[in-house]
Amino acid sequence: MDQIARLGTEFADADPAFLARVREDMLRFARLQLGSDDEAEDAVQEALAGALKNVTNFRGEAALKTWIIAILKNKVADILRQRQRRPVVASQMQETDQEGALPAVFDRKGMWRDAARPARWEDPEAELHSSQFLAVFDACLNRLPPQQGRVFMMREIVELETQEICSELGLSVSNIHVILHRARLALRACLQLHWFHEGA
Amino acid sequence: MMNCHDATFLMSQSRERTLSFSERMKLRLHIGMCRGCANFERQLPRLGDAAKAYASSSEQKDV
Structure with missing residues (x-):
């Protein structure tokens, strides 16, 4: 949650409730894609940190969210591609339906x-x-x-x-x-x- | 004659792979005669557009 507080101070005019909502959306998206809470948390943290670095470029919440989600998509795609180089874990193979x-x-x-x-x-x-x-x-x-x-x-x-x-x-x-x-x-x-x- | 299940299956796959010549011919023949599948073909890319709009929206949920 301190990530949110930090974002709140960085984006002086961004509504904390908006940021919390964006973070929830990101987590939901990352969890669904990665199937792992830990990796999802990490991907979201990294995407938010990446967005913080470029904070001055943004006017308005919509543009900010678009940017954060774009970073997150790239993170998720990277993680998925890295996984392909590892052996397939048993849990992934057991899903039959x-x-x-x-x-x-x-x-x-x-x-x-x-x-x-x-x-x-x-x-x-x-x-x-x-x-x-x-x-x-x-x-x-x-x-x-x-x-x-x-x-x-x-x-x-x-x-x-x-x-x-x-x-x-x-x-x-x-x-x-x-x-x-x-x-x-x-x-x-x-x-x-x-x-x-x-x-x- | 191809049915609507198979026609929509080919249309869906056309977003992931290039259809063969004969697949395209059979599909066009079916779509020419089937209003439902013709509508499906027009709507298919809209689903992708909607998914992208959804991912980049700031207002997708009113929590």
């Missing part, structure tokens, strides 16, 4: 069920950055089976290559393809239901 369920969007012939068929989304770009949309996105992401959420974030947020995700999680390329397919189907369905509901 790797893929999580296929969301129930198709009928027995593999065609869209009526209620799940993708409808047109009106003007999706405009809303991506609104806080309401991001709250819905957050809820939908958290509703995914854990492995699906983790792989989706590794791919789309940390932007790891498929091979890197494979080595990190001890999964095959086809596992990754199946997991990402299911994650995207489930996420899309959840967003349509809770956000883009018009015109269904």
